[in-house]
Amino acid sequence: MLKCFDLAGKTALVTGAGGGLGTVFSKAISEAGAEIFLAGRRESALAPVAEEIEKSGGKCSYASCDIMSEESINQAVEKCIEVFGKVDILVNAAGCNRINLSPMDTDTETYNKVVQTNILGTLNMCKACAKDMMKRGWGRIVNIASISGLIVNKGVYGGSYEVTKAAMVMMTKTLATEWCKSGICVNSIAPGYFSTKPNLDFFAADDTFYGKVMNMIPMERMGDPAELVGALILLCSDAASYMQGECIVVDGGYTCW
Numbered sequence: 001m002l003k004c005f006d007l008a009g010k011t012a013l014v015t016g017a018g019g020g021l022g023t024v025f026s027k028a029i030s031e032a033g034a035e036i037f038l039a040g041r042r043e044s045a046l047a048p049v050a051e052e053i054e055k056s057g058g059k060c061s062y063a064s065c066d067i068m069s070e071e072s073i074n075q076a077v078e079k080c081i082e083v084f085g086k087v088d089i090l091v092n093a094a095g096c097n098r099i100n101l102s103p104m105d106t107d108t109e110t111y112n113k114v115v116q117t118n119i120l121g122t123l124n125m126c127k128a129c130a131k132d133m134m135k136r137g138w139g140r141i142v143n144i145a146s147i148s149g150l151i152v153n154k155g156v157y158g159g160s161y162e163v164t165k166a167a168m169v170m171m172t173k174t175l176a177t178e179w180c181k182s183g184i185c186v187n188s189i190a191p192g193y194f195s196t197k198p199n200l201d202f203f204a205a206d207d208t209f210y211g212k213v214m215n216m217i218p219m220e221r222m223g224d225p226a227e228l229v230g231a232l233i234l235l236c237s238d239a240a241s242y243m244q245g246e247c248i249v250v251d252g253g254y255t256c257w
C-alpha cells in the first residue's frame with residue numbers, strides 16, 4: 001500500500017456501522033490500519049461487526065448512538081476517546097433512508113425526522129469529533145451524501161431525502177472552509193445505486209422500477225459497496241491533504257445523462 005493511504009496509528013469513528021455501507025466502510029478502514037469505533041442505534045447489529053473485525057486482527061470498540069440526540073452523540077465520542085484516546089477520522093454513514101412520499105403527502109413530523117437525522121445529526125457528529133481533531137491539528141471527515149443531493153432521482157419521490165442530501169453536500173463545503181486551517185479535511189461521497197437493503201427492498205416492492213433504474217445507469221448495474229472503498233480510503237488518508245469540500249460521485253455514470 002502507498003504510504004499516503006496507510007491509516008496505521010489513526011482512530012476512526014463510523015456511524016451507521018451496524019449494516020450496509022457503514023459495515024463495509026468499517027471493515028475497509030480497519031484493513032487500512034486504523035483502530036475503529038462503531039456507532040449505530042442497535043448494539044445487537046454492532047457487536048457481530050466488531051467481532052469480525054477483531055477476528056481479522058483489527059482493534060475495535062462500539063457504542064449505541066442515536067444521532068438525533070446530541071447527548072447520545074457526545075457519549076459515543078467520549079467513549080471512543082476513552083477507549084482509543086482520540087478520534088482522527090469520522091465517517092458519517094448513518095442516515096435516514098428515502099421516504100417515498102410526494103411533498104403534499106409528507107407531514108411536518110415525517111419531514112423533520114429526515115432533516116434532524118441527515119442534516120443536524122451529521123452536523124452535530126462533525127462538531128463533536130472536530131473538537132478532538134483540532135487538538136492534534138489533523139482530521140478527516142467524510143460525509144456520505146448521495147447523487148440525490150445533486151440531481152432529482154427520476155421515478156421516486158425525492159422530497160425530504162433529496163433536500164437533506166443536497167444540504168449535506170453544502171454543509172461539507174461550509175465545514176471545510178471553517179476547519180481547514182485546523183488540519184481537518186471535510187469531504188463527501190455521493191453514491192449512486194448500491195446493493196444495500198434499502199435499495200433491495202425498494203426493487204423487491206416494484207420489479208418494473210428495477211428495470212427503469214438500470215436503464216438510467218450507463219453501466220446498467222447497481223454498484224457493489226466495495227466499489228466505494230477506494231474513494232473512502234482516499235478521503236480518510238494523508239492523500240486527501242489538499243482536498244476540501246469535494247464531493248466524489250461514484251455512480252456507474254448515472255449523473256452523466
Ligand SMILES: NC(=O)c1ccc[n+]([C@@H]2O[C@H](COP(=O)([O-])OP(=O)(O)OC[C@H]3O[C@@H](n4cnc5c(N)ncnc54)[C@H](OP(=O)(O)O)[C@@H]3O)[C@@H](O)[C@H]2O)c1
Nearest residue numbers: 016019020021040041042066067094095146191193194196
Ligand atoms: N446504498 C445506496 O445506494 C446509497 C446511495 C446513496 C447514499 N446512501 C447513503 O449511505 C448511507 C448508508 O446507507 P445504506 O444503504 O448502508 O443504508 P442502511 O443499511 O439503512 O444504513 C443506514 C444506517 O444508518 C443508521 N441510522 C439511521 N438512523 C440513525 C440514527 N438516528 N442514529 C444513528 N444511526 C442511524 C442505521 O443503523 P441503526 O438502525 O442500527 O441505527 C443504518 O445502519 C445513508 O446515509 C444513505 O443515505 C446510500
